Amino acid sequence: MPGPKDYYKTLGVDDKADAKTIKNQFRRLARKYHPDVSGAGGEEKFKEINEAYEVLSDPKKRAEYDSLRRGFAARQARNQGSGFQRVSTDWDSGDFSEWGHLFEDLFGGAGGRTAARERAVPEETVQLTLEQVATGTVVALTVQDFKPCVVCHGQDPRCPRCQGAGQVAEPSRFDVTVPPGVEEGTLLRVGRHAQLKVSVLPHPRFVRQGADLRGQLMVAVPLAATGGELRVAPLLGEPVIVKIPVHTNHGKILRLKGLGLPVRGTRRVGDLLLEVVLRFPEPFAAADDRLYQELRGQHAETGGEVRAPR
Numbered sequence: 001m002p003g004p005k006d007y008y009k010t011l012g013v014d015d016k017a018d019a020k021t022i023k024n025q026f027r028r029l030a031r032k033y034h035p036d037v038s039g040a041g042g043e044e045k046f047k048e049i050n051e052a053y054e055v056l057s058d059p060k061k062r063a064e065y066d067s068l069r070r071g072f073a074a075r076q077a078r079n080q081g082s083g084f085q086r087v088s089t090d091w092d093s094g095d096f097s098e099w100g101h102l103f104e105d106l107f108g109g110a111g112g113r114t115a116a117r118e119r120a121v122p123e124e125t126v127q128l129t130l131e132q133v134a135t136g137t138v139v140a141l142t143v144q145d146f147k148p149c150v151v152c153h154g155q156d157p158r159c160p161r162c163q164g165a166g167q168v169a170e171p172s173r174f175d176v177t178v179p180p181g182v183e184e185g186t187l188l189r190v191g192r193h194a195q196l197k198v199s200v201l202p203h204p205r206f207v208r209q210g211a212d213l214r215g216q217l218m219v220a221v222p223l224a225a226t227g228g229e230l231r232v233a234p235l236l237g238e239p240v241i242v243k244i245p246v247h248t249n250h251g252k253i254l255r256l257k258g259l260g261l262p263v264r265g266t267r268r269v270g271d272l273l274l275e276v277v278l279r280f281p282e283p284f285a286a287a288d289d290r291l292y293q294e295l296r297g298q299h300a301e302t303g304g305e306v307r308a309p310r
């Protein structure tokens with residue numbers, strides 16, 4: 001399988017050549033092979049030179065190209081016959097992700113647009129906190145995006161930037177709006193042909209269940225017996241007062257309306273569901289122990305049933 005084109009060879013420079021050497025060599029070759037000078041035979045060569053220079057003259061593109069070239073050489077040494085062909089089929093696999101940025105630089109002309117339709121859409125992932133999901137957020141992202149060619153506006157097949165395709169792939173910055181209530185795995189469009197995948201980080205206190213949030217609320221046994229109030233911090237905002245009804249049992253679900261997550265694209269907001277977990281206040285004081293002994297005397301026959309876990 002062919003590797004990436006050897007742009008250094010095309011320009012006839014060493015792969016350690018500095019920017020000035022590359023520029024001088026490009027100018028020399030461009031003059032020599034310009035179609036007006038060399039006729040039709042030179043056109044292909046002229047395109048190749050321009051393509052090579054487009055990458056090697058841009059420090060960022062050159063760095064990507066170099067790492068691509070090293071990676072290809074290493075893979076080929078490891079595994080004869082793999083490499084380039086897998087790019088089109090395994091576009092999203094991590095090992096080949098480095099191809100993503102450069103691919104459209106290498107094939108940024110008419111061929112590049114064809115390739116863009118045939119392969120998977122480049123995808124970036126953003127990890128959001130549950131708080132960011134609740135409020136919505138904006139993610140700044142730089143991806144390759146096609147832009148109109150300002151050099152020839154698609155009018156010149158010999159255009160060094162676009163070869164007449166009228167579009168070139170360039171790194172472009174996008175501010176991607178992530179709406180409140182976004183779901184895990186949601187794909188948001190970025191520019192014309194990239195997308196952003198949403199991943200939601202685990203939260204230490206809450207789990208998500210659709211638009212509802214679930215958590216466990218620790219309640220002391222005496223408070224659960226007599227009923228009372230607790231201050232509870234929801235996902236966002238100030239603590240709220242939660243009423244603990246008299247005789248609250250372990251496992252009871254307390255529903256706090258409107259303290260869940262927004263439902264994407266609506267005004268509805270989910271609830272916060274708190275599952276009561278009974279706890280003995282610690283440490284056990286001698287006075288507490290005497291009271292519990294007294295209570296046990298009255299309920300010695302309670303308990304002993306077995307049921308399947310829920």
Ligand SMILES: [Zn+2]
Nearest residue numbers: 149152159162
């Ligand atoms: Zn152009």
